[in-house]
Amino acid sequence: MGKQGNHKQLAAVIGVGQTHHRAKREDVSMAGLCREAIDRALEDAGLTFDEIDAIVVGKAPDLFEGVMMPELYLAEALGAAGKPLLRVHTAGSVGGSTAIVAASLVQSGVHKRVLTVAYEKQSESNAMWALSVPVPFIMPVHAGAGGYFAPHVRSYIRRSGAPTHIGAMVAAKDRQNALKNPYAHLQNKDTTVESVLASQMLWDPIRYDETCPSSDGACALVISDEATASSVENPAWIHATAMRSEMTTAAERDQVNPQAGRDAAAYLYKQAGITDPFNEIDAVEMYVPFSWFEPMWLENLGFAEEGSGWKLTEGGVTAMDGALPVNCSGGVLSSNPIGASGMLRFAEAALQARGRAGDHQVDGVRRALGHAYGGGSQFFAMWIVGADKPA
Amino acid sequence: MRNVAVVGFAQRQMKEFDGSPTMVELLVPLFAELYEQTGFTRKDIGFWCSGSSDYLAGRSFSFVSAVDAIGALPPVNESHVEMDAAWALYEAWLKIQTGEIDTALVYGFGKSSAGTLRRTLALQLDPYTMTPLWPDTVSLAGLQARLGLEAGLWDEKAMAEVALRSLSDAERNEYAVRSGGSSIDDLLARPLYADPLRKHDCAPVTDGAAAIILAADDRASDASETPAWITGFAHNIDPLHLGARDLTRAPSAAAAGSAAGVEGVEVAELHAPFSHQELILREELGLGANVKINPSGGALTSNPMFSAGLIRIGEAAAAISRGDAGRTLGHATAGPLLQQNLVCVMEGAH
Numbered sequence: 001m002g003k004q005g006n007h008k009q010l011a012a013v014i015g016v017g018q019t020h021h022r023a024k025r026e027d028v029s030m031a032g033l034c035r036e037a038i039d040r041a042l043e044d045a046g047l048t049f050d051e052i053d054a055i056v057v058g059k060a061p062d063l064f065e066g067v068m069m070p071e072l073y074l075a076e077a078l079g080a081a082g083k084p085l086l087r088v089h090t091a092g093s094v095g096g097s098t099a100i101v102a103a104s105l106v107q108s109g110v111h112k113r114v115l116t117v118a119y120e121k122q123s124e125s126n127a128m129w130a131l132s133v134p135v136p137f138i139m140p141v142h143a144g145a146g147g148y149f150a151p152h153v154r155s156y157i158r159r160s161g162a163p164t165h166i167g168a169m170v171a172a173k174d175r176q177n178a179l180k181n182p183y184a185h186l187q188n189k190d191t192t193v194e195s196v197l198a199s200q201m202l203w204d205p206i207r208y209d210e211t212c213p214s215s216d217g218a219c220a221l222v223i224s225d226e227a228t229a230s231s232v233e234n235p236a237w238i239h240a241t242a243m244r245s246e247m248t249t250a251a252e253r254d255q256v257n258p259q260a261g262r263d264a265a266a267y268l269y270k271q272a273g274i275t276d277p278f279n280e281i282d283a284v285e286m287y288v289p290f291s292w293f294e295p296m297w298l299e300n301l302g303f304a305e306e307g308s309g310w311k312l313t314e315g316g317v318t319a320m321d322g323a324l325p326v327n328c329s330g331g332v333l334s335s336n337p338i339g340a341s342g343m344l345r346f347a348e349a350a351l352q353a354r355g356r357a358g359d360h361q362v363d364g365v366r367r368a369l370g371h372a373y374g375g376g377s378q379f380f381a382m383w384i385v386g387a388d389k390p391a
Numbered sequence: 392m393r394n395v396a397v398v399g400f401a402q403r404q405m406k407e408f409d410g411s412p413t414m415v416e417l418l419v420p421l422f423a424e425l426y427e428q429t430g431f432t433r434k435d436i437g438f439w440c441s442g443s444s445d446y447l448a449g450r451s452f453s454f455v456s457a458v459d460a461i462g463a464l465p466p467v468n469e470s471h472v473e474m475d476a477a478w479a480l481y482e483a484w485l486k487i488q489t490g491e492i493d494t495a496l497v498y499g500f501g502k503s504s505a506g507t508l509r510r511t512l513a514l515q516l517d518p519y520t521m522t523p524l525w526p527d528t529v530s531l532a533g534l535q536a537r538l539g540l541e542a543g544l545w546d547e548k549a550m551a552e553v554a555l556r557s558l559s560d561a562e563r564n565e566y567a568v569r570s571g572g573s574s575i576d577d578l579l580a581r582p583l584y585a586d587p588l589r590k591h592d593c594a595p596v597t598d599g600a601a602a603i604i605l606a607a608d609d610r611a612s613d614a615s616e617t618p619a620w621i622t623g624f625a626h627n628i629d630p631l632h633l634g635a636r637d638l639t640r641a642p643s644a645a646a647a648g649s650a651a652g653v654e655g656v657e658v659a660e661l662h663a664p665f666s667h668q669e670l671i672l673r674e675e676l677g678l679g680a681n682v683k684i685n686p687s688g689g690a691l692t693s694n695p696m697f698s699a700g701l702i703r704i705g706e707a708a709a710a711i712s713r714g715d716a717g718r719t720l721g722h723a724t725a726g727p728l729l730q731q732n733l734v735c736v737m738e739g740a741h
Contacts, residue, residue, distance in 0.1 A: 007393060007488060007490030008489045009489075029519060060451075061445050061451035061452055062444075062451075062473065062514075063445060063450075063451050064451075065518070066514070067514060067515075067518045067522070068444065068445075068446035068511065068514035068515045069444065069446075069473055069474070069515050069725075070518070071473075072515050072628075072725070072726040072727070072730060072731065073515070073516065073517045073518065073631045075629070075630055075730075076631070076635070080628055081628060081629060081630045082627065082629070082643070082646065083627060083628065084625070084626050084627055084628070085626075085628045085731070086472060086478060086481070087472055087473045087474050087478075088471070088472055088473070089445075089454070089472065089473040090471050091452055091455065101470065101482060104482075104485045104486055104489055105485060107489040108486075108489045109392065109488060110485060110488065124518075130451050131451055133449060133450045242468075243469065243470055244467065244468060244469070245439075245458055245463055245466060245467055245468075246463050247459045247461070247462065247463040247464055248455055248456065248458070248459060249459060252464065253464065258466075259464070259466055260466035263465070264466075375452065375455055378455070378458070
């Protein structure tokens with residue numbers, strides 16, 4: 001029998017593609033939407049479908065489009081016919097966990113070049129309906145995602161003593177960053193802290209301009225083995241991946257600072273050999289669907305002490321020219337094709353590490369973190385990618 | 392590659408739908424059974440992976456509450472595929488191959504009684520061109536069986552033989568929801584259900600769940616005296632479009648079988664929800680007459696959606712643990728008419 005120990009092969013992102021995100025992409029079917037992202041990722045990687053060994057698909061609930069296991073119908077369009085295809089579904093974190101499963105296909109030594117795609121075409125169904133189907137024996141929330149998370153935000157503000165304009169600062173920053181990203185859904189030139197604070201209160205303390213849009217969109221990555229990655233320009237080497245889940249219903253759950261997120265981050269840094277994340281990570285793409293999640297996740301990810309994440313935001317540390325730029329792409333607040341949103345975070349982190357993020361590139365990024373969460377903050381997926389091979 | 396084995400297997404299937412338990416209620420005793428079999432506790436499990444379907448449950452995020460069955464505080468390393476749990480087992484096997492973890496618990500669950508299965512599964516077709524016609528699973532399988540009959544690839548007697556053997560073998564399986572062999576003549580005298588299929592040619596609609604523990608190297612030897620070592624594991628998919636493929640074939644099954652290496656298997660547990668599909672799979676996998684097929688009774692005698700494929704692997708592993716065979720195969724299928732196929736080949740002590 002083989003010896004125990006680390007058998008992990010190196011893997012890297014060598015191709016990144018995404019669609020233009022809009023409220024309704026009436027010009028493409030689900031298959032067309034995925035192909036738009038896939039074709040860009042394959043072109044970026046300099047590969048054709050013939051050179052892809054396996055495909056991994058991710059999206060959020062099937063009821064969002066009204067198709068049961070759509071990867072079956074999509075098999076041909078994704079170039080999967082005659083190949084292995086896996087379908088991942090881990091709630092809002094799915095885009096991230098899909099990329100991690102794709103990476104493990106390479107890290108296990110089973111495949112050399114894997115294509116992964118995540119998407120959501122929310123305009124083909126009704127997300128609110130899909131999330132509101134009554135379930136026997138379970139208390140209905142009837143609140144939508146914003147109503148579900150508003151008490152968490154309120155609790156964060158109470159615990160940390162954060163001033164109430166912090167959420168607006170995040171929203172204004174991310175919407176301004178989105179103007180530098182041609183793929184971003186929202187392109188609102190006039191968004192300022194004042195305009196966000198003047199927008200309608202939806203679920204106190206969350207205002208309209210502090211919420212994410214509903215988008216149609218897709219993201220695709222090509223992940224390869226070490227030999228393939230060494231032959232291309234600027235691969236983003238995968239330094240660490242982590243997934244953690246905790247249960248939904250438990251009195252001892254801390255939904256403001258969930259242990260699953262803290263555990264995932266700790267494991268991630270250990271794998272990547274990082275002891276001081278604030279100083280050793282150069283750019284962060286964080287899953288922030290409601291603006292207040294930036295300070296909350298800054299603490300959960302260990303970039304700030306508990307109760308002080310908002311001080312980084314207020315001090316401009318998370319701005320594009322700050323010491324720890326967060327969501328230079330505009331983030332989930334500017335584009336939210338749910339199933340793809342996590343993969344977009346992972347993809348944007350890869351673009352930063354490759355120096356290929358265009359107008360929203362941060363100078364000198366060597367290591368970037370991509371982060372996703374889902375459900376009622378029970379599911380976490382994250383990775384660290386770097387310009388250099390892992391030490 | 393690391394040596395990885397199936398070291399524990401547990402299943403539950405419900406004959407009656409009334410009062411059928413929730414999936415959390417079903418999973419908790421399964422996990423307890425696996426801990427008992429392996430001596431592991433929750434803390435010994437390095438990775439959790441499940442397979443299920445939102446549409447079967449008629450709701451979004453059906454896997455979320457199943458995580459509660461783990462008792463996931465402190466949090467666990469966990470993932471989910473929207474597929475039969477056989478593919479969750481594949482994801483767990485990959486994860487072990489990376490060296491990051493040594494053990495995994497994989498589970499699948501499905502409550503087919505929450506809806507009308509043959510109608511629900513029509514939602515797996517092309518949403519723009521096929522689903523609006525609502526062709527249901529059993530009717531599609533009838534078309535497939537008819538094509539094979541007309542091409543002379545099989546006859547109704549061969550289909551009845553599959554059903555008879557399955558029903559007879561299921562008499563020894565405490566979990567089967569249908570069993571009881573009679574005779575070929577008796578089966579062929581029964582009324583047609585979806586011409587040319589009779590009810591015994593179609594898998595029953597079953598609620599159920601199953602779970603397997605995988606372990607690598609010494610962890611496997613510690614957990615089981617008779618680990619079923621995985622020697623080949625592969626899966627593949629064909630196009631969905633019914634006009635784009637020869638419905639009497641399943642090339643993806645042949646590809647998966649060839650990649651996993653099926654030669655020399657003595658027992659094959661095939662996931663064939665319709666009797667003629669077993670005939671297609673035997674051909675595609677190149678299984679000779681000396682290979683014992685579905686000694687558990689197979690999917691024709693119990694077919695809990697999203698765990699039936701995992702159960703085939705569990706049964707194939709159990710055949711090794713019992714000493715019935717030295718080399719076995721577990722197969723899973725998904726999608727309309729054998730579109731997607733997975734093969735896991737296992738061996739006893741090595």
